[in-house]
Amino acid sequence: MKRTSILIINIFFALTCFAQSESPAYEQNWPEWRGPYMTGEAPTGTPPTQWSESENVKWKVEIKGSGHATPIVWGNQVFVQSAYDTGRKPANSPSSEESGGFGLAPGAENIFDFILTSYNKNDGSIIWQKTLASELPQERTHEDGSWSSNSPVTDGEHVYAYFGSRGLFCLDMEGNQIWSRDFGQMEKKMSFGEGSSPALYGDKIVILWDHEGESSIFVLDKNTGEDIWNAKRNEATTWTTPIIINYNGQAQIIAPATNKVLSYELNTGNIIWETSGLTENVIPHPMYKDGVVYLMSGYRGYSIFAVDMAKAKGDITDSDAIIWSYNRNTSYVPSALLADDKIYYLRDNRGSLSCISAIDGTIYYEREELEDFGMAYPSPVAAGGKLYLIGGDGISYVATQGENFEIISTNKLDDKFSASPVVVGNDLFLRSFNYLYCISED
Secondary structure, X not given: OHHHHHHHHHHHHHHHHHHHOOOHHHHOOEOOOXXXXXXXXXXXXXXXXXXXXXXXXXEEEEOOOEOOOOOEEEOOEEEEEXXXXXXXXXXXXXXXXXXXXXXXXXXXXXXXXXXXXXXXXXXXXXXXXXXXEEEOOOOOOXXXXXXXXXXXXXXXXXXXXXXXXXXXXEEEOOOOEEEEEOOOOOOOXXXXXXXXXXXXXXXXXXXXXXXXXXXXXXXXXXXXXXXXXXXXEOOOOXXXXXXXXXXXXXXXXXXXXXXXXXXXXXOOOOEEEXXXXXXXXXXXXXXXXXXXXXXXXXXXOOEEEEEEHHHXXXXXXXXXXXXXXXXXXXXXXXXXXXXXXXEEEEOEOOOEEEEEEOOOOOEEEEEEEOOOOOOOOOOOEEEOOEEEEEOOOOEEEEEEOOOOOOEEEEEEOOOOEOOOOEEEOOEEEEEEOOEEEEEOOO
């Protein structure tokens, strides 16, 4: 009888976790930066296809501070992370060095406030705003980066704001801080800044801490911030966010990196499978659907491949667990989009779109050019059978979803963009360098 009770509890837990990312509440919100399915698809979204500063802007509000963190949405709240330059000098602090290499911004000279703001989804008013840390950033960042590029995550009961070397903060939905966790100071490759976001599943939250120092993965109790387990990693810097999936009742963390992609058993940290095959500087978010994991990178080479979870045990490099692979035109910074068994991605950091079959790797089209797109850091999303492609310089495209590429509309806003778009219902949320927009016909 005791064994039967334990089995029932375990099955219930597995089913609960499996259903979490596919529950109606998750589908109707945007709980992490790649959406409810962690693929960039908005399953219930029907936003406008046309907008400008004078058309279909439901509201527009100025953001306190800067940052490239993608917003998340739950219920009536839109959560945005930012870093605000207070102008205050730290005591006895020397001036920061000038930029010493290609792509580097000068180091911070002032104390920054690291802020989480909850906006009202209906009118953009501030529900609450919390400064979670105030300090001089010790690291530098890329000239196109920011000191707030990590996105928060929520389960609808708490919101978890992650600022990398500033730590992880758990707040309730009213803005009360429940706990915080400091992981130390990162040393990112070439001082290019930080960007990985937390992954949340059941009662656990995962932090991937890959840098030029001692890399680690942390699995925490989401209710207390205490370690459930942690493990060292033989990896240099990544900027990717891990995903957590449930395959055949077993929850796994999929953590991509340059040396190896590792799958960890969520509860114990045991390695289930591993493979090489990605390039340096892994940034794009992995994806999962119907028993297949999709992985991509695009720095100093191109790589995208699909892993059959039914065959993924041990070292699967060059095995039949790799369903298909392709080595052209993949993204460096933007993550891919998976929708309707098709994968869409932007080449390097430019407005050059490709579409490939998620089933067998068939190329439907490659390098369709998006004129005047600027630097393509935002990741594409899909909603209402359409693709939403946000350009860095304010030019954005809405295109058809499917095997044939066709532009539906071209739209312009008067700011620059690095955060990815968010779709909830009829609303499209766009975080620019200075503003948060709600694009809607309502």
